[in-house]
Amino acid sequence: MxxxxxxxxxxxxxxxxxxxxxxxxxxxxxxxxxxxxxxxxxxxxxxxxxxxxxxxxxxxxxxxxxxxxxxxxxxxxxxxxxxxxxxxxxxxxxxxxxxxxxxxxxxxxxxxxxxxxxxxLEGSNLITFNEIVLNTDTVEALVNNTLLDVTRKEFDLLLYFIVNKNRVLSKQSIASHLWGDYTDSLANFDFVYQHVKNLRKKISALQGVDYIETVYGLGYKFNTSKT
The missing domain is CATH 3.40.50.2300 (Response regulator)
Known part of the structure; x- marks a missing residue:
């Protein structure tokens, strides 16, 4: 938060x-x-x-x-x-x-x-989207009922995507939300790319759908139309 x-x-x-x-x-x-x-x-x-x-x-x-x-x-x-x-x-x-x-x-x-x-979060500590379940109390994520091995930043990133699903999120806005407003002055946001890449890889390893898509020149979007 x-x-x-x-x-x-x-x-x-x-x-x-x-x-x-x-x-x-x-x-x-x-x-x-x-x-x-x-x-x-x-x-x-x-x-x-x-x-x-x-x-x-x-x-x-x-x-x-x-x-x-x-x-x-x-x-x-x-x-x-x-x-x-x-x-x-x-x-x-x-x-x-x-x-x-x-x-x-x-x-x-x-x-x-x-x-x-x-x-x-609509009053709940459990956030569910298809095969993905996030528990904001325990900071745990499940994909297809299997615990997803994520860091705290990766958990927060996935939560940020789901809360803002179908919205294009710039790398700058992701960086600011997860690391603080000081990131506004950074020259690049390569660290955001790496965190997104790691998260997508871990979800796919558990046969989860890769809902996170790159919007070239803009950022990323959690696309709920993917199946």
Missing amino acids: KVLIVEDNRELASGISDFLNGEKYICELAYDFESAREKLALFTYDCILLDIMLPDGNGLELLKLIRKENISSGVLIISAKDALDDKVNGLEGGADDYVTKPFHLPELHARLRAIYRRKK
Whole structure:
């Protein structure tokens, strides 16, 4: 999962990022309204952790922008405020959940996972497409009922393809989603090609259909019409 943490308390933001990185999440940080707005204009995220009180604006205004621009990211509001009207305004404004500081990081993690399941995985931890089954809780993949020997990055790559099936995904977007926004400045994305190649080879070895096709000059697509 790729998460944008919008929090002006750098120590807290760093602590959240370190914890989620330990859970194999990709985290990007924004310490104010404007930098968050810029990141949202350039990159995509599965979930956004959004503080209400920012030094140059209000998190609820950023939430309005997120929904106005039809950004599909899940939004979890984090705030020191415990006022009922803040919760109501946040949830009615389109936030998916709300947590009040101080909070326990495992609880934050659980809320993020729940949002991701609802928004991206239709509420389930099991993602099934024909002979392929992914379990996001155990981080295991099956092909034709046989365990697929994949790395964490390969698992995340396959999940990213299935969640975005039939959409052309550029190498740059794949790199950004799985390795972070810093990859935007890289000269090439040969490492993406290698990961895709390895994943396709492993699926084929278990007699799975090679749904991943190369769209020359653009990137890759998980083509559900293949049989």
